[in-house]
Amino acid sequence: MKKSISNQAVTELITPSDKSSSILAKLANITIPSWLYSVIIFVAILIPRTTTLATFLTADEDDQLDFARRFLESVLQLDWAGALVIGYPGVPTMGVGAMGLWLRYQAHALDWLILPHADANLNLTLTNVLHYPLEYIEAVRLPMALMSAMVIFLIFIFLRRLLNEKIAFIASLVIAFDPFMLAHSRILHVDGPLAYFMFAAFIAFILYLDNGEWRWLILSGILGGLAALSKTPALVLGPILVTTGLLYIIFPHAGVTRWSQSKRLIYALVVWGCIAGLAFFAMWPSMWARPMFALEWLYKNLVSIAQFESHPTSGVFWGYFGSDRNPFYYAIVFPFHLTLFSTIGMLIGLIGIIIGCGNRWRQTDSFVNRHLPLMFSLVAYICLVIIPFSYIPRRGDRYILPVY
Numbered sequence: 001m002k003k004s005i006s007n008q009a010v011t012e013l014i015t016p017s018d019k020s021s022s023i024l025a026k027l028a029n030i031t032i033p034s035w036l037y038s039v040i041i042f043v044a045i046l047i048p049r050t051t052t053l054a055t056f057l058t059a060d061e062d063d064q065l066d067f068a069r070r071f072l073e074s075v076l077q078l079d080w081a082g083a084l085v086i087g088y089p090g091v092p093t094m095g096v097g098a099m100g101l102w103l104r105y106q107a108h109a110l111d112w113l114i115l116p117h118a119d120a121n122l123n124l125t126l127t128n129v130l131h132y133p134l135e136y137i138e139a140v141r142l143p144m145a146l147m148s149a150m151v152i153f154l155i156f157i158f159l160r161r162l163l164n165e166k167i168a169f170i171a172s173l174v175i176a177f178d179p180f181m182l183a184h185s186r187i188l189h190v191d192g193p194l195a196y197f198m199f200a201a202f203i204a205f206i207l208y209l210d211n212g213e214w215r216w217l218i219l220s221g222i223l224g225g226l227a228a229l230s231k232t233p234a235l236v237l238g239p240i241l242v243t244t245g246l247l248y249i250i251f252p253h254a255g256v257t258r259w260s261q262s263k264r265l266i267y268a269l270v271v272w273g274c275i276a277g278l279a280f281f282a283m284w285p286s287m288w289a290r291p292m293f294a295l296e297w298l299y300k301n302l303v304s305i306a307q308f309e310s311h312p313t314s315g316v317f318w319g320y321f322g323s324d325r326n327p328f329y330y331a332i333v334f335p336f337h338l339t340l341f342s343t344i345g346m347l348i349g350l351i352g353i354i355i356g357c358g359n360r361w362r363q364t365d366s367f368v369n370r371h372l373p374l375m376f377s378l379v380a381y382i383c384l385v386i387i388p389f390s391y392i393p394r395r396g397d398r399y400i401l402p403v404y
Helices: 002-014 018-028 034-050 061-076 091-109 122-126 137-162 165-176 179-184 191-211 214-230 232-250 258-282 285-289 291-307 329-336 340-362 372-389 397-403
Strands: none
Touching (some): 034 165, 061 091, 061 122, 061 137, 091 122, 091 214, 137 165, 137 191, 137 214, 165 340, 191 214, 191 232, 191 372, 191 397, 214 232, 214 258, 232 258, 232 291, 232 372, 258 285, 285 291, 329 372
16 A cells, blocks of 8 residues: 555656646747847847946057047038048948047036046047047947947847747847957947948848848948948958859749849849948048048058058967968968857758758758758858958958958
8 A cells, every 4th residue: 555655656756747737838838029039139239238348448449549539520620531530431430439429528518427637628628538548438439339239139130030030039149149249349449340230231131132122132232331331341242242142043942033033133233232332422421522532542551451461460370470371360260269159050050051952952842941042141251251351461360250
């Protein structure tokens, strides 16, 4: 009798009851509302980018602070030609930094946050910005962090439209919390904006190729213009988008002919180029005043960098001085900046390509099969950033930030 009671008790302990099974089933079927996904992802992106912004200056931030100051001075004086400050446009960084400087002075003028070394007016105060950079660094970093958070959130929206909510959520978190990307998206510099504007333009372009809605093409063109306004290496977006379009022709969706996809690509490239060009012109004041001089300035700077055989950034690589000019520099550097999650994501993508190619060969339809051109396009994106950058003598791992 005791033995039977004991066996019954053990069975009850290890076998879930109908009630507990019902609870587990309900938990498994819980659906998170779309708006809650959006709130969670935006807060997750925003918080690590907007905390402890007044800690220390990073390399080149003093220069970027000076560029923002000079940009603000040119805007206040309506000297549009003066908005050409450096050898690359740098407009989003300078513009947002200038806004931060202006807002910081207004906070002082309203007695909200006193600047210890402020002068009688803004113009005089701007001349002393570089003498007290730590008084201003938080003010210029905060709008940079907000801009990066908004663009990464926009990438989440694009991915949600392209894939689904859960995949977009996970992918956006991987992008948002990538240490390399996170660090550069909360400081006053141009490499962060170049990276996220480029990738956002790329994903929006794929969205247009995928469903043909013009709003995505328009957004992609504007984002591409902002990428070019950040830094001239954004020119690689051209071959990236062409290659992506060709991949969508090679691997068309079910019911879509290669001819119709080819026409869509031609229209897309022409319209995209026009929109990106208009955005480039409209958002850079120097293009209003001296467009040819500004373009010539950018071209000469690009040529000088491409031909420059020695630069202070060249240094020790694998134990040898100056060996960072090795053409395989970025190919070797790239995996060292991958996190566990981005590495897993890459492996899943490569496995997905193999499965997708197998499904294509067997002519079976699946989620992986549908997004095969997307996975190939991501590989092409990485290659078409790393390969051309590998032939430029000036080196630095942050220059390939767009691939992360």
